[in-house]
Amino acid sequence: MKISARDLDHKALNEALRGAGNDCELTDCLGQRFIAAGMSDKHIRISGIPGNALGAYLNGATIEVNGNAQDAVGDTMNAGEIIIHGNIGDAAGYAMRGGLICVQGNAGYRAGIHMKAYKEKLPVMIIGGTAGSFLGEYQAGGIIIVMGLHRGSARIVGNFPGTGMHGGKMFLRGRCENVIFPAQVNAHVAKAADIDEIMPYIRTFCTSFGYDPAEILDSDFTVITPDTKNPYRQMYVAN
Amino acid sequence: MRQLEGQIRIPSGCAISAVISRDGRRMTGEKIIESLKPMHDRSNGLGGGFAGYGIYPRYKDYYALHIFYNDDLCRTECESYLRSNFVIVQAEIIPVRKMPAITNEPLIYRYFAQPLPSMLMTWQLDEDDFVARAVMEINTHLEGSYVFSSGKNMGVFKAVGFPEDVGVYYKLDEYEAYSWTAHGRYPTNTPGWWGGAHPFSLLNYSIVHNGEISSYDANRRFIEMFGYKCTLQTDTEVIAYITDFLLRRQKLTLEETASTIAAPFWSTIERRPPEEREKLTYLRTIYSNLLITGPFSIIVGFEGGLMALNDRLKLRSMVVAEKDDKVLIASEEAAIRAMEPDAAHVYAPAGGEPVIVKVKDGAY
Numbered sequence: 001m002k003i004s005a006r007d008l009d010h011k012a013l014n015e016a017l018r019g020a021g022n023d024c025e026l027t028d029c030l031g032q033r034f035i036a037a038g039m040s041d042k043h044i045r046i047s048g049i050p051g052n053a054l055g056a057y058l059n060g061a062t063i064e065v066n067g068n069a070q071d072a073v074g075d076t077m078n079a080g081e082i083i084i085h086g087n088i089g090d091a092a093g094y095a096m097r098g099g100l101i102c103v104q105g106n107a108g109y110r111a112g113i114h115m116k117a118y119k120e121k122l123p124v125m126i127i128g129g130t131a132g133s134f135l136g137e138y139q140a141g142g143i144i145i146v147m148g149l150h151r152g153s154a155r156i157v158g159n160f161p162g163t164g165m166h167g168g169k170m171f172l173r174g175r176c177e178n179v180i181f182p183a184q185v186n187a188h189v190a191k192a193a194d195i196d197e198i199m200p201y202i203r204t205f206c207t208s209f210g211y212d213p214a215e216i217l218d219s220d221f222t223v224i225t226p227d228t229k230n231p232y233r234q235m236y237v238a239n
Numbered sequence: 240m241r242q243l244e245g246q247i248r249i250p251s252g253c254a255i256s257a258v259i260s261r262d263g264r265r266m267t268g269e270k271i272i273e274s275l276k277p278m279h280d281r282s283n284g285l286g287g288g289f290a291g292y293g294i295y296p297r298y299k300d301y302y303a304l305h306i307f308y309n310d311d312l313c314r315t316e317c318e319s320y321l322r323s324n325f326v327i328v329q330a331e332i333i334p335v336r337k338m339p340a341i342t343n344e345p346l347i348y349r350y351f352a353q354p355l356p357s358m359l360m361t362w363q364l365d366e367d368d369f370v371a372r373a374v375m376e377i378n379t380h381l382e383g384s385y386v387f388s389s390g391k392n393m394g395v396f397k398a399v400g401f402p403e404d405v406g407v408y409y410k411l412d413e414y415e416a417y418s419w420t421a422h423g424r425y426p427t428n429t430p431g432w433w434g435g436a437h438p439f440s441l442l443n444y445s446i447v448h449n450g451e452i453s454s455y456d457a458n459r460r461f462i463e464m465f466g467y468k469c470t471l472q473t474d475t476e477v478i479a480y481i482t483d484f485l486l487r488r489q490k491l492t493l494e495e496t497a498s499t500i501a502a503p504f505w506s507t508i509e510r511r512p513p514e515e516r517e518k519l520t521y522l523r524t525i526y527s528n529l530l531i532t533g534p535f536s537i538i539v540g541f542e543g544g545l546m547a548l549n550d551r552l553k554l555r556s557m558v559v560a561e562k563d564d565k566v567l568i569a570s571e572e573a574a575i576r577a578m579e580p581d582a583a584h585v586y587a588p589a590g591g592e593p594v595i596v597k598v599k600d601g602a603y
Binding site for chain 1: 277278280320507510553556558570571573574576577585587589590
């Protein structure tokens with residue numbers, strides 16, 4: 001079912017989506033927030049610019065954006081997939097605890113801030129381009145993958161990646177010799193077992209955006225994990 | 240009694256946007272008003288405002304003083320002050336469209352004026368310093384009078400209300416500017432009142448700001464040593480005075496100003512090449528009290544250009560795009576698309592990375 005977002009505010013838009021069938025095409029978006037918030041069983045294709053907090057609390061639905069998205073994509077999402085054929089703004093996947101965010105282009109600041117995992121819940125964010133500063137800030141669980149494809153002279157990640165990281169894994173394509181990580185994380189070149197772990201997501205990325213997995217794997221990956229031997233001490237209080 | 244700015248704290252975001260023609264082509268205010276519509280929810284109806292540059296070509300050599308008055312008594316008092324200090328070539332009510340969405344209007348006047356040559360002689364001041372002092376004097380000592388715009392060939396228009404209504408209220412479709420900035424307010428800390436809406440402006444500088452600066456009091460104490468008076472207890476006001484101080488009085492470049500107020504971390508400075516490191520260290524040391532901390536995205540308007548800047552941690556969003564000779568800046572890409580649906584080169588500048596756009600020489 002086709003829905004035009006023109007002249008609909010976020011509330012009316014989400015009501016229209018809830019009343020529509022499982023397969024929806026949303027056109028003419030212009031900044032409406034909270035699109036598909038909490039939705040479970042839908043496949044929603046979006047054109048235009050969806051507003052902040054796209055797919056917040058998403059609970060199983062699939063969202064595909066034919067262009068850029070703004071800030072806080074997949075805020076606190078629980079399950080489902082968000083596929084962005086473009087760039088995303090700041091704070092993507094804020095506190096997400098499940099599901100997949102798959103971005104063809106670049107991510108802004110603080111992608112994957114406070115991602116977490118619990119039992120069978122494993123959130124994953126895969127970014128084709130570059131990521132801004134504070135990637136995976138306070139990451140507590142889940143997997144963040146940044147590939148830096150087509151980045152030219154741009155850095156794969158901005159300043160201070162993994163600040164406050166205490167769980168989960170981060171994968172950056174390449175050896176990342178020039179990237180400065182905090183003392184509380186370990187960075188090492190990914191082994192075959194590490195790559196096996198992220199292969200399903202790389203395949204999804206390639207299928208979504210038309211890449212060849214072999215091309216992407218034609219490079220080392222750096223894996224970043226918290227250093228449990230060097231925990232955060234006395235950052236705020238003596239402990 | 241209704242509480243004013245500074246007497247109450249209302250915790251809460253904001254919307255900012257701007258458009259500038261590098262060729263100096265004049266644009267009416269209609270497009271910039273459009274940009275605020277998709278960002279409606281970033282404001283709460285307690286303030287909206289605009290700054291337009293190049294709008295008064297007929298009086299371009301005169302300071303355009305826009306003043307709010309509580310009542311005619313305040314106006315009489317202030318006009319008497321103005322007459323003893325300025326040659327006023329034109330005094331008029333700023334035309335507005337009355338509408339239900341805009342209430343509690345003050346009296347809104349504008350004066351095109353030049354300082355009296357005899358006063359400049361007496362005070363041994365140049366024109367800009369004289370006007371800046373007069374603005375401080377009125378805003379500090381004449382109760383019920385508030386100068387909210389004091390530049391040449393530019394003007395600020397602001398009110399309590401949603402910004403898209405404020406633009407229609409002030410008939411911005413009838414003004415033509417080579418650059419516009421705009422703001423939708425969601426007051427943090429203080430209630431909305433007309434003087435507290437953005438932009439904040441002194442002489443040709445104007446600021447729209449989304450954020451909440453935590454260094455306000457440190458900044459205020461420093462800047463007040465140089466004759467500025469923060470009368471509104473609103474954080475943005477101090478940014479306007481810092482801009483005037485660094486750019487006009489200290490003659491810093493825009494880039495240096497950005498490296499002062501959004502200075503990189505020491506750890507980041509350490510890794511820069513020696514020459515740059517030395518300069519950044521100098522700025523952070525000399526002007527340590529002008530470092531602005533806390534989240535902000537601002538757009539600084541000045542004669543012939545704009546500068547957009549985020550705090551160094553980038554705790555607020557900002558997007559920049561281009562379309563032909565125009566550069567568009569906004570809190571959200573949707574706002575840019577509302578002005579120019581097929582704008583290109585959309586990108587988000589990094590924290591502390593100034594985006595400086597200037598109109599070609601002689602085109603404004």
